[in-house]
């Protein structure tokens with residue numbers, strides 16, 4: 165077994181959770197190594213022009229691992245045997261931010277205090293059903309105001325553009341009909357604007373305005389002008405090639421961990437990237453993690469990497485199973501309160517127009533937050549007890565509807581093969597809209613990740629097993645949000661609308677969060693407010709596993725934000741790496 | 749991407765699975781080599797396919813032609829080369845489904861013989877549609893895919909049914925980039941007016957509510 169020289173910081177996985185911290189820590193003089201199981205693919209060498217191919221990257225899933233490399237299983241009930249499910253995140257340098265969409269935002273202020281907010285708005289009596297169902301909603305140990313500057317740092321340094329909806333309390337200060345008026349107040353504007361609108365966006369927007377709602381173009385981690393980041397990294401704007409979600413960007417216009425952050429870490433001379441290293445265990449001595457073991461995926465050789473501080477950045481499932489496999493379980497709390505996105509569906513086609521939905525990256529998208537968080541609380545107060553729910557969803561209109569990704573979207577009653585099917589697709593494929601509805605799932609006592617006794621990965625580490633079922637709140641929210649989506653598309657003039665308010669319990673593999681909940685109390689949380697493990701103070705968690713609740717929004721900007729946040733706490737000593745209880 | 753990784757070593761268990769898998773891979777390679785050796789001699793006899801026999805190829809074409817038929821609007825899956833696409837995929841990345849196709853096509857050919865007393869060539873569209881409809885409706889246990897070897901099938905991660913497998917692969921063959929052997933002369937993309945591989949869309953192109961005219965292009969043209 166090869167043993168390497170000690171490093172100040174050892175990162176396990178190099179995705180969103182590791183990227184910002186890798187820059188901040190190496191700039192502050194720490195020696196940092198990132199052990200990443202996947203290869204290092206680059207825009208010029210690996211994505212151009214091969215990226216312009218839906219079959220290769222999306223259908224044949226060009227970047228995702230086999231089940232036997234990253235086993236993941238799922239069951240709804242404790243008594244069931246869990247069955248295998250696909251792990252759909254790309255594993256390579258940059259993590260899943262390489263093939264992500266780039267819809268990027270801050271959480272609401274009240275996302276950081278969900279429990280207090282709903283108690284104030286609705287009272288204990290109205291929320292009884294949540295308790296009966298085992299919902300474990302809490303407040304975060306940090307507030308929006310504390311992390312606002314870190315959110316801004318992500319926007320400027322990683323490269324995220326948008327229309328501001330609220331600068332220091334001023335609503336829609338730059339453009340009167342653009343920006344999200346319900347967003348948390350920002351101190352400063354975005355560094356650039358988001359993508360332009362296409363026919364799909366304009367159609368959705370029209371419907372939303374007809375309904376008296378507040379549509380806006382979503383903020384995008386995609387450049388719309390040549391951009392020089394504060395790190396001195398310059399990248400060109402997006403050409404709207406549309407081979408975007410599921411693909412690595414050939415043009416380096418899509419902001420991700422690799423193009424926006426890695427070069428800044430490398431430039432310090434203190435950072436070493438080691439691709440092709442699959443970490444299998446954290447080794448402890450006297451109650452302290454001292455090294456990790458990994459397998460070189462090319463040679464199969466086993467290595468040991470000692471270090472002083474460890475950052476778990478291998479995505480929620482891997483972070484949890486590595487800890488459990490290494491015997492670090494925080495008295496059974498590791499893996500609890502797991503959350504994953506479950507969406508209802510609304511599809512529509514138009515007779516009076518073509519949308520050519522294939523053109524445009526997926527995140528070229530209008531959307532709205534009128535039903536997200538507690539924005540619609542007055543409307544919800546009017547709901548009957550059987551329909552009432554807390555929190556809500558973002559609703560938006562994605563693009564990138566090319567034939568290979570859309571040929572299965574046919575309304576009930578239309579056959580899925582044969583002459584009628586062909587006639588239908590020929591007429592309607594380019595007249596199709598399908599909504600995204602980011603319903604917020606709640607955390608539950610009974611929703612968790614543990615080790616699967618029946619499946620191990622190729623290196624002998626047990627796979628992750630998810631146990632989760634849909635709660636009453638998810639069911640009610642699914643129905644409500646589905647109906648709002650239908651109203652918007654009706655108002656937009658859709659000829660035919662179909663879909664379902666049902667939501668699924670199975671992990672959707674994009675927004676898998678919780679499991680290593682952060683909190684102020686070591687008895688009820690796994691990490692403290694700096695994502696530092698109470699029971700293993702030199703181990704920090706980078707990634708959504710620390711989220712106490714999830715928000716009706718995509719998680720990655722918050723993951724990047726927390727990575728800067730925890731790194732600063734290490735650097736300025738607010739996080740004491742000898743004692744997680746002693747923090748500023 | 750996993751092909752970039754060496755086979756895992758480690759515990760005995762790993763080594764055993766690795767050896768088993770390596771043996772499987774070797775067999776596939778050997779079979780493919782054999783195909784390649786007599787490819788030239790047998791090309792005519794086989795109808796130009798690498799994996800499918802002539803009879804299998806005919807049956808596959810008949811099926812593909814019913815899933816995405818030629819009509820007044822234009823060519824269907826046969827003309828688009830969807831079966832060539834599947835044939836190539838089965839000789840490469842979809843090798844794990846070779847046996848599933850063998851078993852399925854054997855099963856269908858047998859049914860045709862028993863019920864109609866001939867080969868697929870003797871069936872009309874209605875009979876073919878009935879056959880496919882029944883395949884689509886088959887209960888799990890009766891599906892030819894049930895119990896076949898193959899890691900993804902074992903794990904329950906493969907296609908839901910053999911009909912699902914064939915339909916998915918035919919549609920991939922219709923809508924894939926032509927470099928994969930399907931979507932010949934952009935027949936699939938023309939049917940739905942999808943211009944294919946382009947680096948750039950302009951604001952003018954994106955903001956029309958009419959069909960867009962842009963040249964059909966393959967990734968090979970970039």
Ligand SMILES: Cc1cc2nc3c(=O)[nH]c(=O)nc-3n(C[C@H](O)[C@H](O)[C@H](O)COP(=O)(O)OP(=O)(O)OC[C@H]3O[C@@H](n4cnc5c(N)ncnc54)[C@H](O)[C@@H]3O)c2cc1C
Nearest residue numbers: 177179180181201255259260265266267443478707718720
């Ligand atoms: C198709 C798709 C679209 C998405 N779109 C959006 C979006 O629009 N907006 C948004 O906010 N989010 C989006 N996401 C989610 C986003 O990708 C994740 O939130 C984010 O990548 C999670 O960051 P992470 O660091 O926790 O994990 P990752 O980014 O997945 O990084 C983890 C890294 O660890 C490596 N690793 C795993 N195990 C090991 C091991 N044992 N040893 C060494 N390395 C290991 C992996 O290879 C990987 O590179 C999308 C995801 C997908 C799949």
Ligand code: SF4
Nearest residue numbers: 402405406408413525
């Ligand atoms: S659409 Fe833009 S950001 Fe997305 S891959 Fe193409 S060029 Fe890159």
